[in-house]
Each structure stands twice: as C-alpha cells, then as structure tokens.
Amino acid sequence: MEKKKAKLSLEKKHNLTGWAFLLPASILIFVFCFYPMSQAILLSFRKTGGAFNGAANYARIFKDKTFQQCLFNTFFYFVIQVPIMLVLALMLAQLLNNPKIKGKGIFRTLIFLPCATSLVSYSMIFKSLFAPDGVVNRVLMAIGLSSVDWFQSTWPARWVIVIALIWRWTGYNMVFYLAGLQNIDYSVYEASYIDGATPFQQFMKITIPLLKPTILMTAIMSTSGTLQLFDESMNLTAGGPGKSTMTLAHYIYNISFVETPKFNYAAALSVCILVMVAVLSAIQMKVGDKRD
Amino acid sequence: MKKKVLSVLLVAAMAMSMLTGCGSKPAGNDAQSVASSEASKETEAAAETPASAEDETLTVWCWDPNFNVYAMKQAEKAYQVDHPNFKLDIQEKVYSDIETALITAAEAGDYSTLPDIFLMQDYSFHKNATNYPGIFTALDDCGIDFSQFSMGKLADSTVDGTHYGIPFDNGATIMAIRSDMVEAAGLKVEDFKDTTWSEFMELSKKVMAANDVPMLTCSGGSEIVIEMLQSAGASPMVDGEVTLVDNAALKKAIETYKQLIDEGIMADYTDWDQYIASMNKGTAAGVIQGCWIMSSIQAAEDQAGKWAIVNMPKLDDVEGATNYANCGGASWAVSSNCKNTDLAFDFLNATFGADVDLYDDLLVNAGAIASYLPAAQSETYNEGNEFYGGQAVYKDIVEFAGRVPGIDYGAYYSDIRSALTDAITNVVQKNADIDTEIKNAQDTVEFNIAE
Numbered sequence: 089m090e091k092k093k094a095k096l097s098l099e100k101k102h103n104l105t106g107w108a109f110l111l112p113a114s115i116l117i118f119v120f121c122f123y124p125m126s127q128a129i130l131l132s133f134r135k136t137g138g139a140f141n142g143a144a145n146y147a148r149i150f151k152d153k154t155f156q157q158c159l160f161n162t163f164f165y166f167v168i169q170v171p172i173m174l175v176l177a178l179m180l181a182q183l184l185n186n187p188k189i190k191g192k193g194i195f196r197t198l199i200f201l202p203c204a205t206s207l208v209s210y211s212m213i214f215k216s217l218f219a220p221d222g223v224v225n226r227v228l229m230a231i232g233l234s235s236v237d238w239f240q241s242t243w244p245a246r247w248v249i250v251i252a253l254i255w256r257w258t259g260y261n262m263v264f265y266l267a268g269l270q271n272i273d274y275s276v277y278e279a280s281y282i283d284g285a286t287p288f289q290q291f292m293k294i295t296i297p298l299l300k301p302t303i304l305m306t307a308i309m310s311t312s313g314t315l316q317l318f319d320e321s322m323n324l325t326a327g328g329p330g331k332s333t334m335t336l337a338h339y340i341y342n343i344s345f346v347e348t349p350k351f352n353y354a355a356a357l358s359v360c361i362l363v364m365v366a367v368l369s370a371i372q373m374k375v376g377d378k379r380d
Numbered sequence: 381m382k383k384k385v386l387s388v389l390l391v392a393a394m395a396m397s398m399l400t401g402c403g404s405k406p407a408g409n410d411a412q413s414v415a416s417s418e419a420s421k422e423t424e425a426a427a428e429t430p431a432s433a434e435d436e437t438l439t440v441w442c443w444d445p446n447f448n449v450y451a452m453k454q455a456e457k458a459y460q461v462d463h464p465n466f467k468l469d470i471q472e473k474v475y476s477d478i479e480t481a482l483i484t485a486a487e488a489g490d491y492s493t494l495p496d497i498f499l500m501q502d503y504s505f506h507k508n509a510t511n512y513p514g515i516f517t518a519l520d521d522c523g524i525d526f527s528q529f530s531m532g533k534l535a536d537s538t539v540d541g542t543h544y545g546i547p548f549d550n551g552a553t554i555m556a557i558r559s560d561m562v563e564a565a566g567l568k569v570e571d572f573k574d575t576t577w578s579e580f581m582e583l584s585k586k587v588m589a590a591n592d593v594p595m596l597t598c599s600g601g602s603e604i605v606i607e608m609l610q611s612a613g614a615s616p617m618v619d620g621e622v623t624l625v626d627n628a629a630l631k632k633a634i635e636t637y638k639q640l641i642d643e644g645i646m647a648d649y650t651d652w653d654q655y656i657a658s659m660n661k662g663t664a665a666g667v668i669q670g671c672w673i674m675s676s677i678q679a680a681e682d683q684a685g686k687w688a689i690v691n692m693p694k695l696d697d698v699e700g701a702t703n704y705a706n707c708g709g710a711s712w713a714v715s716s717n718c719k720n721t722d723l724a725f726d727f728l729n730a731t732f733g734a735d736v737d738l739y740d741d742l743l744v745n746a747g748a749i750a751s752y753l754p755a756a757q758s759e760t761y762n763e764g765n766e767f768y769g770g771q772a773v774y775k776d777i778v779e780f781a782g783r784v785p786g787i788d789y790g791a792y793y794s795d796i797r798s799a800l801t802d803a804i805t806n807v808v809q810k811n812a813d814i815d816t817e818i819k820n821a822q823d824t825v826e827f828n829i830a831e
Contacts, residue, residue, distance in 0.1 A: 152827065154828075215651055239650040242810075325650075328600075328650070328801070329809060330804075330806060331802055345480050345483055347794045348507060348511065348794070349483060349507075
C-alpha cells in the first residue's frame with residue numbers, strides 16, 4: 089500500500105480531488121438530465137408499445153397542422169416579445185444605473201419582483217385584469233375607447249400573453265444588464281465626455297458594445313425560454329380561443345396527457361424544439377459574438 | 381486524516397444539497413411533477429404503515445371538497461358503523477393532476493404511487509381504460525350489482541364488457557332559468573319546457589327585452605355544442621370511423637350556437653369564476669349545464685325561490701333530436717395498486733353500491749344526483765325544493781337522465797372536443813364557412829388518432 093501511494097504525484101492527487109468534487113454533481117446531472125434526454129430521443133424513434141418506428145414520428149411532424157399553428161404562435165411570441173423585452177430591460181437598467189437617482193433599491197426590487205411571483209398566481213391576476221369587466225377594459229372605456237374581448241379573439245389573446253411575458257421577465261433580464269453595467273469602468277464614460285460624446289453616443293458606442301456578452305446571454309436564454317413557453321399558454325388562455333395562443337410545449341403536454349396519449353410523438357416534438365433552440369442560439373452566437 | 385474526513389463530509393453535504401435542489405426545481409415547473417412528488421410522499425407514508433390484517437386504511441383521490449370529497453367522507457362514516465377500524469385517507473387533488481399522475485405511473489410501469497380508489501371523469505374513462513388498462517382493477521367480480529345503475533352512465537366506465545368503474549354522480553343536462561325574470565317578461569316557466577331552439581330564441585328575446593340581461597351564460601362555448609350533439613344522439617364516432625362531416629346535427633348545432641352568440645342571447649365567459657358570478661349576480665337569466673351546476677346556483681341564497689329547472693331546447697329539423705343531454709359526471713375506480721381489494725370492494729359495495737341513505741344525504745347536502753337507480757325511488761327525490769320555488773327538481777332531473785340518447789366518442793372524446801372547439805371558434809370569431817371547418821376538424825381528429 090505504501091508503495092502504491094508513493095506513486096501518485098502531487099499533481100495527480102490534486103486532479104483526483106478535483107474529480108471527486110465534480111463527481112457528485114456530474115452524476116446527478118447525468119442521471120436526472122442526460123439519461124432522460126437520451127431516453128426521450130430513443131422514445132421518439134419508437135411506436136406506442138415499443139417497436140422501432142424509424143423516423144415516422146418525425147415525418148408526422150410535417151403533416152401536423154396543429155403543430156404548424158403552435159409553431160406560428162410560438163414564433164410570434166419569440167419575434168415580438170423578446171426584442172421588446174430586451175430593449176425595455178436595457179433602458180430600465182440604464183436608468184437605474186444612474187448614480188444620482190434616489191430610491192434605486194426600491195425600484196430595482198419592484199421591477200425584479202414579478203419574476204419572483206408564482207407562474208400560476210400571476211396568470212390568475214392577468215386573467216382578472218383582462219376579463220370583460222376587468223381593470224384594463226374599464227380603463228379603456230374610461231378614456232373613451234371601446235372594450236376588447238381579450239380572451240375571446242385571436243390577436244388580443246396573443247397580445248395578452250406578450251404583455252404578460254414582458255411584465256414578468258423584463259426585470260429578470262434587467263438584473264443581468266445592471267450587473268453588466270456595473271462592470272463598465274466609469275472612467276471610460278468620463279473620457280468620452282471629455283471628447284465631447286453625447287449621452288446617446290455614449291450609450292450606442294460604449295454601453296452596447298461592452299454589454300454585448302450579457303446581451304448575447306439574455307438573448308439566448310430568452311430564445312430557449314420562449315420556445316419552451318408553457319405556463320402562460322396553459323394557465324392564462326388555456327391555448328384558446330381555439331388553439332390560437334397554444335405554444336409548442338403546451339401542445340406536447342396535450343398530446344401526452346389530455347388527448348389520446350402519444351408519448352413517442354411528443355418525444356419527437358421535444359427533440360424538434362431542442363434542435364430549434366440549438367440552431368437559433370448558434371445563429372445568435374455567430375451574429376453576436378465577433379471576438380473570433 | 382482529519383482533512384480527509386472533512387472533505388468527505390463536505391462532498392456528502394454537497395451531494396445532499398444537490399439532491400434537494402433537484403427535488404425542488406422541477407416541482408415549480410409543472411403540475412405533473414408536483415403530483416408525482418406528492419404521490420411519492422404517499423407511498424413513503426404507505427410504506428411506513430405495514431399492510432397488516434388490522435390495517436383498514438384506504439387511500440382515495442378525488443377533487444371537490446363540497447361534492448365528491450364530501451361524498452367519500454360520508455361514505456367513510458357510514459361504513460365505520462360496522463367496521464370501527466376502517467379509515468379513509470382522502471386526498472384532494474385537481475382532476476388534471478390525478479390524470480397526469482395516473483398516466484405517468486402507467487407510462488413508467490410503476491403503479492406503486494397510485495391510491496387504492498380514485499375518481500375519474502367519465503369523459504376520459506374510455507381513453508384511460510383503453511390505453512392504460514394496467515391502472516385499474518377490473519370490478520366484474522367485486523360483488524356489486526351493476527344492473528342497478530343507469531345504463532347510459534354505466535357505459536362510460538365499461539370497456540369491452542369489463543366494468544372498471546362504479547358510476548357516481550349523474551350529469552343530466554338542465555336548463556336553469558330565473559323564474560322572476562321570465563315572469564317579468566309576461567311569460568311562464570312552463571313556456572320554456574320542451575322547446576326547440578328557434579322557439580327558445582323567440583322567448584329569450586322577450587326575457588332579454590324585459591330584464592336587459594342575456595338569456596344564457598356559458599363558459600367555453602364548445603360545451604353547449606357538445607351537449608346539443610348528444611341531445612340528438614349524433615355520435616362523432618360510428619364503428620370506429622370519425623363522422624363529423626355529413627353529421628347534420630353537428631352542423632345545425634354550430635349554426636345554432638353562432639346564432640346564440642351573434643344575437644347576444646348567450647354571453648360567453650372564458651373564466652369559470654366569472655361564469656359562476658354571472659349567475660349569482662343575476663347578470664344572466666339562465667344557464668344550460670350538467671345538473672351539478674345547481675350547487676353553484678344555490679350559492680346565491682338571496683335568489684332563493686327565483687329559479688326553476690326545465691329541460692334544454694332541442695335542435696330544429698334534426699332527426700332524432702331530443703330535449704335531453706348529459707354533461708360531466710364521474711365514476712369511482714379501484715387502482716391496480718390496491719393491496720386490500722377485498723376491503724375496497726366491500727366498502728364500495730356497502731356504500732355507493734347499496735346505501736340509499738347515503739345517497740339521500742349526498743342529494744340534500746351536496747346536490748349529488750345518483751346514478752344508482754334504487755336511490756332515485758327514495759322519498760327525498762320527490763320532495764319540493766324551496767330554492768326552486770317548491771319544484772321537485774330531483775325527480776325531474778332523474779327523469780331527464782333516463783331519456784338521454786346514447787352517444788359514442790370511442791376513446792377519443794378529448795381529441796374530438798378539441799378539434800370541434802377550434803372549428804367553433806373559427807366559425808364564431810372569423811365567420812369561417814361551417815362545412816370547411818367541420819372538414820378540417822374531421823381531418824385533425826383522423827390525423828390525431830392515426831397511429
């Protein structure tokens with residue numbers, strides 16, 4: 089035993105300690121994330137009952153009209169909501185980063201608070217806000233506009249989801265931007281001020297480029313989050329009217345637990361979302377990260 | 381050495397925190413994992429108490445504290461008279477959570493998370509019994525006399541001749557109307573009995589003019605179309621084929637629904653609470669719904685004596701159309717995880733399979749109308765109800781229930797309902813062509829149910 093021990097060099101010993109620390113987390117991530125993922129991929133190539141089915145489940149996706157509808161809805165949220173939310177978050181972060189502003193702590197907390205509320209309870213609140221005799225309609229009527237049947241018609245219902253998403257996630261992204269802004273040295277701004285840069289130029293030429301890694305990260309997180317959107321579709325509109333607000337994740341849930349169960353097809357759809365998130369993130373990284 | 385011990389402890393602590401972290405993260409994500417984690421707690425609890433001969437505890441899943449949970453509590457009390465050691469562990473769970481937990485268990489092939497007895501909505505009974513027969517214990521030999529239950533209702537929980545469920549509540553469709561509003565329009569409640577939809581709409585216009593409220597309230601409009609479809613006995617599935625196209629009753633039902641919405645006769649609320657509020661606040665003169673809606677109507681005590689129950693209107697010019705339909709209702713099932721099936725069978729047989737007094741209690745206190753036929757002959761059913769101006773409503777409803785035409789959805793109720801909802805939404809919202817939309821719905825259902 090003594091001899092064997094002596095063989096381990098100091099470096100090897102340190103490496104082993106490192107691995108020992110990594111092991112528990114790695115095993116757990118593997119067992120609870122990667123193993124189920126690989127099983128889901130296998131599942132997507134099988135039929136109900138377990139027989140191998142080739143790519144038939146994937147071929148089915150292209151013929152599925154409900155899938156196309158849900159894909160459209162999801163991309164609508166993605167294309168409209170993500171840019172609005174990120175720009176808003178950036179503006180709020182910029183405002184709250186101003187050292188002269190009073191009560192910063194309170195504002196930051198208030199703006200971050202929505203994303204600490206439960207998904208279900210905030211859906212319930214939005215439901216009552218946008219109800220036929222809810223606050224929003226009353227305000228609309230008070231300022232002389234006609235009330236809107238928010239949940240009964242296609243486009244208003246989609247906008248309710250977009251508004252709800254913006255309300256909930258803007259503060260979350262703002263926190264990342266705030267952290268990023270704090271890391272930008274104030275002397276850079278001072279130098280540009282002396283050179284005669286306007287605040288707008290400062291924002292466009294200093295803040296945005298230096299925040300790029302953070303912006304990229306929030307964009308990728310929002311992409312993945314939006315494509316997997318479930319709670320709002322499920323709780324706020326129940327996918328309705330018809331299926332005009334149903335997201336892909338909600339459709340997958342329906343295939344598995346509401347309609348005639350087709351877990352294999354649901355797995356194929358999940359893999360499809362995974363590929364879409366990967367592709368979109370890759371594009372964003374290519375476009376956003378010019379370091380290489 | 382000390383350092384090593386310390387590092388091992390640290391690693392262990394990290395692993396523990398990781399474990400708890402993993403446990404709590406998915407719990408926030410969706411209802412399914414909440415259900416399954418609750419389910420696993422139950423199995424832990426069950427594992428602690430060994431299933432000895434003295435252990436007479438059964439676990440039950442059901443969802444409504446004023447209705448089926450109450451029913452189980454009363455059944456427990458009734459059974460305890462002869463079996464003092466008997467105990468029920470009634471766990472209140474939202475129905476979608478129950479179904480998710482059942483399907484998850486079945487897909488995983490691990491039934492140990494299931495309770496002994498659970499309540500299942502009739503509309504999904506066929507789907508689950510066809511796809512996952514493994515969650516159920518067949519009840520053919522449990523000693524219950526199934527001939528004592530109403531036939532239409534029994535069919536919901538019978539698959540290929542095997543009984544998987546004991547029918548619980550009746551969901552006969554009623555039209556509850558405000559008698560005071562009807563009278564304010566110079567009409568009588570009698571006028572609304574045995575009407576057709578076109579006659580009903582004419583009468584409604586008078587009521588609406590006199591009271592300035594919509595005649596009907598509804599939540600998620602497709603339900604009323606489903607009820608109309610059933611009232612004409614027009615099955616969306618015939619011999620395993622989807623028959624939405626060329627279904628005259630369906631087309632007429634959608635047209636009627638569109639007219640109801642377009643002319644403002646029916647107000648549609650997406651939110652269930654607002655739907656209930658529209659009755660309780662008096663912002664609608666009536667409602668068409670399964671008879672279980674009565675407990676919600678009766679919640680408005682200030683409206684006592686102002687309601688009456690009649691049958692629903694029937695479709696005009698449709699062969700086989702009637703004034704009767706069914707909406708909702710559920711059945712008790714024994715899970716395959718039930719260890720003490722003798723006890724479960726005996727309990728169910730002695731209570732929901734025989735106890736007329738229990739059904740009387742449920743009728744009065746929970747508004748649960750039995751599908752156990754001998755219960756309907758009890759005196760309680762013939763008594764007038766003051767809330768409905770002395771009308772013997774339960775007797776009427778049992779009579780309605782007996783006349784509901786049979787309808788077949790195969791195992792595909794949810795698929796068909798979902799496709800029809802889309803079609804109806806497009807017709808009402810976008811003025812889409814009814815025939816095209818029905819064709820689309822047919823295609824969607826055929827696509828969904830194809831392997």
